[in-house]
Amino acid sequence: MSLTFNEKLFDDLKDGYRKWKDTVERLFASKPERLARFSTVSDREVKSLYSPADTRDQDFIRDLGFPGEYPFTRGVQPSMYRGRLWTMRMFAGLGSANDTNERFHLLVKEGQTGLSTAFDMPTLMGYDTDSPKARGECGKCGVAIDTLRDMEDLFDGLPIDKITTSMTINPPASVIWAMYVAMAEKRGIDRKIIGGTIQNDMLKEFIAQKTFMCPPKPSVRVIADTVEFGTNEVPRWNTISISGYHIREAGSTAVQELAFTLADGIAYTQAAIDRGLDVDDFAPRFSFFFNSHLDFFEEIAKFRAARRMWAKIMKERFKAKDPRSWWLRFHTQTAGCSLTAQQPYNNVVRTSLQALAAVMGGTQSLHTNSLDEVLAIPTEEAATIALRTQQIIAEESGVTNTIDPLGGSYFVEALTNELEEEAFDIIGKIDDMGGMLAAIEKNYPQQEIADAAYHYQRQIDEKQKTVVGVNKYVTEEDIPVEILEIDEELEKQQIEKTDRIKQERDNKRVNECLERVREACEGDQNVMEPLIEAVKSYATLQEVCDVFRQVFGEYRDPGIY
Amino acid sequence: MVHKRRIRVMVAKPGLDGHDRGARIIARAYRDAGFEVVYSGLHQTPEEIVEAAIQEDVDMIGLSSLAGAHRYLFPRTVELLREKGADDIVVCGGGIIPEEDIPALKEVGIKQVFTPGTPLDVIVKWVEDNVKPR
Secondary structure (H helix, E strand, O other), rough: OOOOHHHHHOOOHHHHHHHHHHHHHHHHOOOOOOOOOOOOOOOEEOOOOHHHHHOOOOOOHHHHOOOOOOOOOOOOOOHHHHHHEEEEEEEEOOOOOHHHHHHHHHHHHOOOOOOEEEOOOOOOOOOOOOOHHHHOOOOOOOOOOHHHHHHHHHHHOOOOOOOOEEEEOOOOOOHHHHHHHHHHHHHOHHHHHHHEEOOOOOOHHHHHHHHOOOOOOHHHHHHHHHHHHHHHHOOOOOOOOEOOHHHHOOOOOHOOOOOOOHHHHHHHHHHHHOOOOOOOHHHHHHHEEEEEOOOHHHHHHHHHHHHHHHHHHHHOOOOOOOHHOOOOOOOEOHHHOOOOOOOHHHHHHHHHHHHHHHHHOOOEEEEEEOOOOOOOOOOOHOOOOOOHHHHHHHOOOOOOHOOOOOOOOHHHHHHHHHHHHHHHHHHHHHHHOOHHHHHHHHHHHHHHHHHHHHHHHHHHHHHOOEEEEOOOOOOOOOOOOOOOOOOOHHHHHHHHHHHHHHHHHOOOOOHHHHHHHHHHHHHOOOOOOHHHHHOOOOOOOOHHHHHHHHHHHHOOOOOOO | OOOOOEEEEEEEEOOOOOOHHHHHHHEEEHHHHOOOOEEEEEEEEEEEEEEEHHHOOEEEEEEOOOOOOOOHHHHHHHHHHHOOOOOOEEEEEEOOHHHHEEEEEEHHOOOOOOOOOOOHHHHHHHHHOOOOOO
């Protein structure tokens, strides 16, 4: 059954529209429209009015469908938030494993329903705290992890058999995941029941987030190892969080975020298939991660377009048979880059609107930024307000009473269609280049992002785009906000802790384990089991990552601007 | 006839921080303003930055840090320039730098710190007014 617009009604509409346009034009003759151009933050022009004419070719069953049914435009689950709310999963990490463990406990006590781990720069890049490259960085933007002992301390007292854990880690994701699995097993928790996500998306690192160790090809090989291992050994684990968040934070438009993310997903799907896995065996455990940025409706349309596009890609391009392979399940984070250092309390408002968009767009999981996030790692108070934002949306706003509340909106459906069409065009371009790996080598996504970022900055500087508190409604005095500080002594303490572990462990065993990791890297054996053995012997993160670097080589930033 | 040499600026990313959106935008703005620009790329140690700055004969280094390690990285860069006798190179900073950290940075020789939201033309003008070809 299709509900299309009949011709007579459409003719009435055309006449009515003409009359209305004339009225409006007469008004603007004496007093012009507020702005020369009305556009989204991505600079997409928006019309003053949308009507049935904009969705006249829409077929409900073909283009929207019911929730939980192909093409999933209205949501991946049949009952969405009526059955279960999204996971409230606050990204957290600071200082030592003990410091972060404390923050984890606080957030769970305040009502979050999933764990999410932020690591410090040395950990993200596969270095130990005592590396000369790590000077001054320990614990500053996340938790410092050098060995399995830190992982054990990090999750102390937390029910990881009942709660899922996300870990934002990329080049050394396999090693950190090995530590998590080892930590669980040491607690008597079987790898078959632990649930969570490793971000593990190196393609977007080369494009946007820029944490790297090894070049693209071997990075993708290791990712394929993790996908294979997850498929066979850790069935409740999302092995990749195919991310658009960072692409957007680096300055891309909404369409670019959508297109590059799904193109990355296509590349990973192909890599796993080339490994010999059946698409229906691993695709249900791919997950996604999007940004929720300033333009409310553009973001909602983006999430809906993403679901429909991925469903089509999985079903038509990769011939997946299992409906779970067609699902685009995603985590969302509100846009860090939209927050301001000036008048920081305004950020609570920004985050609220962005969180609302994510919920109205049907996210499975959500992190809300804190008001002080532009200045430092969030304080407990600021993080709690951010969590309360989600709880208020869930319990008080009423938007969760019905599924896909904006479905059928002329504007939102038109926008969803536009984003899908343009994003598929970009994916086509990337296909013509030979896929995402080739596109990255050609610097295509990197340059697109740099251009979009510069264009947006120019618009702000020329006041074509308003940033409240920064280029409009500026106040002279600084509004004081308490900022969290990381103890400078921590670096020394962490180095001492790791040194003690290095002395106490069986170093002969460590060397044997590292040798086995090397053999796996040099050959085609899956690296995960050797990694688990290595971390159990208390090899450090860097000791293992150095093996990767030695075998696969190191990647250097090409320095494009 | 005296040829006025163009100002040579290095935009640098010290430490492991990979947030380069701002640094790259500023590099482009400097280029558009007519400066000669050297962009260091990511993951440079202070040692590497200073060596490159001297080799490239720059007049100013702009250090960008958004991951919290500026308290060590920025002063270390100034210290190394002094050791190498190149402390006539002006050093500025930008990124996520809490207001309370700025006095200490200025005390060790960071000439100016550009905090979030500073318009590009304000930064460019500051360089034009405060940085001379060496």
